[in-house]
Structure formats: C-alpha cells, structure tokens
Amino acid sequence: MESTTNTMVNGSDLDNNNAAGGGGVVDVYGEDFATEDQLITPWTVSVASGYTLLRDPRHNKGLAFTENERDAHYLRGLLPPALMNQELQEKRLMHNLRQYKVPLQRYVAMMDLQERNERLFYKLLIDNVEELLPVVYTPTVGEACQKYGSIFRRPQGLYISLKEKGKILEVLKNWPERNIQVIVVTDGERILGLGDLGCQGMGIPVGKLSLYTALGGLRPSACLPITIDVGTNNEQLLNDEFYIGLRQKRATGQEYAELLQEFMTAVKQNYGEKVLIQFEDFANHNAFELLSKYSSSHLVFNDDIQGTASVVLAGILSALKLVGGTLADQTFLFLGAGEAGTGIAELIALEMSKQTKAPIEEARKKIWLVDSKGLIVSSRKESLQHFKKPWAHEHAPIKSLLDAVKAIKPTMLMGTSGVGKTFTKEVVEAMASFNEKPVIFALSNPTSQSECTAEEAYTWSKGQAIFASGSPFDPVEYNGKVFVPGQGNNAYIFPGLGLGLIISGAIRVRDEMLLAASEALAAQVTQEHFDKGLIYPPFTNIRKISAHIAAKVAAKAYDLGLASRLPRPKDLVSYAESCMYSPMYRSYR
Ligand SMILES: NC(=O)C1=CN([C@@H]2O[C@H](COP(=O)(O)OP(=O)(O)OC[C@H]3O[C@@H](n4cnc5c(N)ncnc54)[C@H](OP(=O)(O)O)[C@@H]3O)[C@@H](O)[C@H]2O)C=CC1
Numbered sequence: 153m154e155s156t157t158n159t160m161v162n163g164s165d166l167d168n169n170n171a172a173g174g175g176g177v178v179d180v181y182g183e184d185f186a187t188e189d190q191l192i193t194p195w196t197v198s199v200a201s202g203y204t205l206l207r208d209p210r211h212n213k214g215l216a217f218t219e220n221e222r223d224a225h226y227l228r229g230l231l232p233p234a235l236m237n238q239e240l241q242e243k244r245l246m247h248n249l250r251q252y253k254v255p256l257q258r259y260v261a262m263m264d265l266q267e268r269n270e271r272l273f274y275k276l277l278i279d280n281v282e283e284l285l286p287v288v289y290t291p292t293v294g295e296a297c298q299k300y301g302s303i304f305r306r307p308q309g310l311y312i313s314l315k316e317k318g319k320i321l322e323v324l325k326n327w328p329e330r331n332i333q334v335i336v337v338t339d340g341e342r343i344l345g346l347g348d349l350g351c352q353g354m355g356i357p358v359g360k361l362s363l364y365t366a367l368g369g370l371r372p373s374a375c376l377p378i379t380i381d382v383g384t385n386n387e388q389l390l391n392d393e394f395y396i397g398l399r400q401k402r403a404t405g406q407e408y409a410e411l412l413q414e415f416m417t418a419v420k421q422n423y424g425e426k427v428l429i430q431f432e433d434f435a436n437h438n439a440f441e442l443l444s445k446y447s448s449s450h451l452v453f454n455d456d457i458q459g460t461a462s463v464v465l466a467g468i469l470s471a472l473k474l475v476g477g478t479l480a481d482q483t484f485l486f487l488g489a490g491e492a493g494t495g496i497a498e499l500i501a502l503e504m505s506k507q508t509k510a511p512i513e514e515a516r517k518k519i520w521l522v523d524s525k526g527l528i529v530s531s532r533k534e535s536l537q538h539f540k541k542p543w544a545h546e547h548a549p550i551k552s553l554l555d556a557v558k559a560i561k562p563t564m565l566m567g568t569s570g571v572g573k574t575f576t577k578e579v580v581e582a583m584a585s586f587n588e589k590p591v592i593f594a595l596s597n598p599t600s601q602s603e604c605t606a607e608e609a610y611t612w613s614k615g616q617a618i619f620a621s622g623s624p625f626d627p628v629e630y631n632g633k634v635f636v637p638g639q640g641n642n643a644y645i646f647p648g649l650g651l652g653l654i655i656s657g658a659i660r661v662r663d664e665m666l667l668a669a670s671e672a673l674a675a676q677v678t679q680e681h682f683d684k685g686l687i688y689p690p691f692t693n694i695r696k697i698s699a700h701i702a703a704k705v706a707a708k709a710y711d712l713g714l715a716s717r718l719p720r721p722k723d724l725v726s727y728a729e730s731c732m733y734s735p736m737y738r739s740y741r
C-alpha cells in the first residue's frame with residue numbers, strides 16, 4: 153500500500169480530507185495516522201488445527217472435540233479415543249481441585265486451566281463462583297502475588313517496564329488481540345494490604361480481568377492485564393533470586409509521570425477513546441493524581457477509590473433496612489484515610505447530600521476518619537495530604553481508635569487501613585454498647601489484613617453486629633443462630649460498571665454512575681436475604697446483578713450525554729444480558 157505523508161501532526165489539520173477516517177468520521181485523535189511512521193507488527197490470521205489447536209487455549213476443547221471435529225481438524229491420534237462433554241470435564245476438574253488442600257495449589261491449577269482451555273476455566277468460575285472466587289481472587293491471589301516469581305510459568309498480560317520507555321506503543325502492538333475493551337493496570341506499589349510487590353502485582357490485573365469475564369460477561373479477548381514496572385522498594389523482592397521484575401528502586405517524580413503519560417497516550421492511540429482503563433492497586437500518592445489527571449481525557453476509573461466506594465455505599469444502603477433511619481441519621485468512623493477510606497467517605501457524602509439536598513460540606517461532617525496518626529482533625533489540617541483535608545473537622549486530637557470510637561460514637565465503623573486485628577474486642581464492645589445494631593465493615597484484604605474476623609465481630613458484639621468484610625468469611629454460629637457475613641468487595645461493582653460503560657460506548661466515568669451502580673446493587677438484596685442478615689446478594693447471582701448494574705450505569709451514561717452507542721436500547725437489562733460472553737464450547741465446522 154502506498155504510504156502518504158502525515159500532514160495531521162498534533163491534530164492541527166482537522167479540516168484536511170486526510171484527517172477523515174473510515175466512514176467519513178473525522179479522526180479527531182489522529183488514530184488512523186499516528187502509526188504511519190512507526191514500526192508496526194505484521195498481523196496474520198490463520199486457522200488453527202491439529203497440535204496447534206490443542207495448544208490454543210482460546211479454542212481448545214480437550215476431550216470434548218467431537219468425532220467430526222477430530223477428523224476435520226487433524227486431531228486423530230492426538231487425543232485418546234474417549235469423548236467427554238464440557239459438563240463432565242467440569243465435574244472432573246472440580247473434583248481434582250478439591251483434592252488440593254493448599255489454596256495456592258488451587259490457584260496454580262486454575263491458572264494452568266486458563267492457559268490450557270479458556271472456556272472451561274470460565275465455565276468453572278461462573279458455575280462455582282462462591283467456591284472459586286477466593287481462589288482466583290482475594291485472599292489467595294495475594295499469596296500468589298507474593299510468590300509470583302516462584303510459581304511463574306507462562307507470562308500472562310503485558311509487562312511495561314522502564315526499559316520500554318519510548319516504545320510503549322510498539323509493546324502494545326505485540327499483544328495478540330486488537331479489539332481491547334478493558335485494561336486493568338497496576339504499578340504494584342499497594343497490592344491489597346500487602347504493600348509493594350513490584351512487578352509481581354501482575355496477579356491482580358489478571359485476577360480482576362478474569363472477574364470482568366466471569367462476573368460481568370466481557371469477552372476474555374477484549375481484556376488486557378498490564379503491569380507497569382518502575383522498580384520496587386521491597387528489599388525482600390530485590391534480594392529474591394526468583395524476582396521477575398526490574399531490580400531497582402522505584403522511579404518517582406518526572407520519570408514516573410513521563411512513563412505513565414506515554415502509556416496513557418499509547419493506549420488511546422492504539423485502542424481508541426472507548427477503551428476502559430481501570431487503575432488498580434497504585435499507592436495513594438500516585439492514585440489520586442492519576443485519576444484526576446486522566447479522568448477528563450480518558451475513560452478511566454480507580455477501582456480502589458471509586459469501585460470500593462460504590463460497593464460499600466450499596467452495603468450501607470442495604471444495612472439501613474436492618475438498622476432503620478436514613479443515611480443522614482448515621483455517623484461514620486473510618487480506620488484508614490487513604491484511597492478506600494476517603495473514596496467511600498466522599499461517595500457517602502455525595503449520596504447524603506443528594507438525599508437531603510444539603511450541601512456536601514454539611515454531609516461530610518457526619519463522617520470521621522482515623523489515619524496512622526490518629527483522628528483527622530482541623531488542627532492537623534496543614535500537614536494533611538490533600539485527600540484528607542475535607543475530613544479535618546473541629547475536634548480535640550485523639551490518638552487511638554478506641555478513644556475515637558468512644559468520642560465520636562459512630563453508628564457505622566469502617567476498616568480501610570490495610571492492617572489486620574485493629575478492631576479489637578474493646579472496639580467492637582464499645583460499638584455494641586451504644587448501638588443496638590452496630591454496622592462493622594472490615595474491608596482490608598486479604599484475610600490476614602482484615603480488621604477483625606466475622607467470628608470476632610459477632611461474638612464480641614454478642615450477635616448484634618451487621619458485618620461485612622473485604623475477603624470472605626464462613627457463616628458463624630453464635631448462641632444457636634447462624635450469621636452470614638457479607639463480602640464488601642469491589643468485585644460486585646467493577647464488572648457490571650465496566651459492562652455498562654462498554655455497552656453504552658461511554659467516553660467518561662462520572663460519580664453519578666457510581667451512585668447508580670450502588671443503588672442497583674442495593675436493589676438486588678431481597679427480603680429473603682435480609683431475613684438471613686445479608687446486606688449483599690449472594691455471588692451466585694452475580695451475572696444477573698452485573699446486568700442490572702450495567703443497565704443503570706449505561707442509562708446514566710445516556711442521560712448525561714456521555715454515551716456514544718446509538719440508538720439507546722429500549723430494555724438495557726436484556727441488552728446487557730445479551731452482550732455477555734458465554735463460556736459454552738462452540739462447534740467447529
Ligand atoms: N474491600 C474492598 O473492595 C477493598 C479493600 N481495600 C483494602 O483497603 C486497604 C487499604 O487500601 P487503600 O485505602 O488503598 O490504602 P492506602 O494506603 O491508600 O490507605 C491506608 C490508610 O490506612 C492508614 N493506616 C495504616 N496503618 C494504620 C494504623 N495502624 N492505624 C490507623 N490507620 C492506619 C494509613 O494512614 P496514613 O495515611 O497516616 O499512612 C492510610 O490512611 C487495603 O487492605 C486494601 O486491600 C481496598 C480497596 C477495595
């Protein structure tokens with residue numbers, strides 16, 4: 153093909169005919185031209201057959217290949233004679249998985265399956281979601297990241313390190329899929345509550361995206377996990393001979409900002425404006441800034457700040473049905489004033505202000521936060537990070553959580569500190585002493601970092617607590633009654649939120665969409681659930697829940713004029729359901 157000179161550098165020649173892309177649509181971002189003078193990867197499409205087909209996880213069906221398919225695709229002799237349908241394969245694999253007593257072995261077995269037979273992996277995950285979520289997600293994914301170097305087999309996702317500076321667009325082009333709809337990206341600096349795990353944080357984008365598919369119905373081929381490796385400050389990893397990342401201290405400041413800028417630009421150039429970028433497990437000193445910097449130019453959201461806020465608000469709205477009163481009647485106290493804590497606090501304040509029509513500043517006064525130095529109060533304002541300042545209310549300084557609980561007398565206590573065992577017996581007893589039904593959320597992950605266990609919350613409160621946690625806990629029997637804890641985890645939100653953004657062709661994320669997602673999730677809790685003390689619906693119904701969340705988010709995108717996929721479908725719930733990926737095997741001609 154003849155090459156033409158690019159006259160539309162930096163979008164300066166928008167009226168020039170050359171700037172019009174296919175279909176006469178003006179190529180506003182220069183996506184059609186941007187790559188002309190850059191190296192590109194030559195793409196080929198071929199039909200997989202024989203040995204290659206068996207080793208292609210996207211198309212492999214193992215013993216489920218029919219006789220006809222075995223003939224047509226040169227599989228004779230490459231498989232034993234037996235035929236086994238997908239249901240039987242699933243039964244066999246679940247049986248095998250249950251033999252492993254060590255959670256990490258189950259994780260490795262699931263990753264192996266994903267690499268071997270993608271549809272079977274998703275079938276297992278969808279059909280056994282409550283059993284397998286703790287395997288591919290928190291808590292086990294945390295341990296997997298800590299040991300990622302040792303358990304590393306085949307690379308998953310894209311690794312973009314400082315070595316790729318200046319070449320990020322080319323790196324993106326090495327990824328075999330072209331039609332990417334969702335990217336989950338981390339720099340590994342705050343992996344769950346486990347701190348800086350550097351390049352080994354890759355387990356998180358991989359895990360989150362497997363939930364995008366299993367829980368939200370996004371196609372696996374449309375999902376791209378990315379880890380940006382700017383080094384690590386974790387000495388243990390730097391000295392670990394099996395560490396898979398760059399062996400250097402973290403780049404910061406301009407060097408960091410430039411790499412991220414190049415990444416964000418390259419993503420938009422390569423995949424267009426409607427690819428959703430989910431920031432995940434960045435440390436808060438970068439997370440807030442990246443979100444505010446890119447939210448006006450890209451379709452971005454931060455799961456730890458915004459997704460968490462949305463899921464916790466949903467839990468609070470449901471809990472109100474058990475506790476009584478309105479949102480504005482509550483007083484909130486957070487242990488932890490970082491991404492999760494201040495993100496949740498702000499969304500609660502937004503919803504409160506929406507309900508009462510009072511200014512948000514008034515709503516914020518009902519919410520208090522404690523950080524590692526104690527209660528956030530106005531006398532500390534000067535030295536506070538910017539995201540804490542709105543929460544610096546008038547009060548005498550208080551150092552300990554217990555004293556803060558006694559002074560503030562919250563109706564709802566939220567743990568977002570990343571530090572385990574911080575909701576002590578005294579704290580829980582104090583909550584139960586002035587609340588008939590204290591709401592206690594221990595949101596930190598993984599289980600080791602949970603502020604308290606479900607058993608502790610129920611027994612120390614003598615069965616009064618309404619409890620949810622970030623990582624799952626089993627039901628607890630106390631005084632002859634069974635209490636079923638909820639899982640307040642952003643996994644309820646991001647798959648449906650992402651689906652809603654994609655099906656509407658949204659170009660930006662707005663707080664109204666997060667509120668819509670919270671309300672949609674809360675609306676899925678039925679009287680039957682409340683009767684069991686549940687404030688979140690069971691994960692078994694998650695695909696239906698995600699479709700409802702997606703519909704509300706999409707509706708909001710249309711209402712706000714941010715949706716580009718027109719016309720607007722009449723029934724957004726059934727439209728969302730119809731867009732969902734199914735893991736059933738396809739028949740090959
Ligand atoms: N359930 C869910 O869906 C989610 C759970 N999380 C979990 O929340 C936790 C926190 O994440 P994130 O907010 O992003 O982390 P950040 O690092 O942004 O914030 C942590 C906050 O906790 C405070 N803190 C740390 N140690 C103590 C302590 N001993 N006493 C009181 N405060 C303390 C820090 O104080 P200071 O500012 O003074 O350093 C900081 O304000 C993690 O465990 C994460 O896994 C996160 C997202 C979603």
Ligand SMILES: CC(=O)C(=O)O
Binds near residue numbers: 343622
């Ligand atoms: C759940 C989650 O996103 C976290 O713990 O970071």
Ligand SMILES: [Mg+2]
Binds near residue numbers: 344432433455
């Ligand atoms: Mg996270």
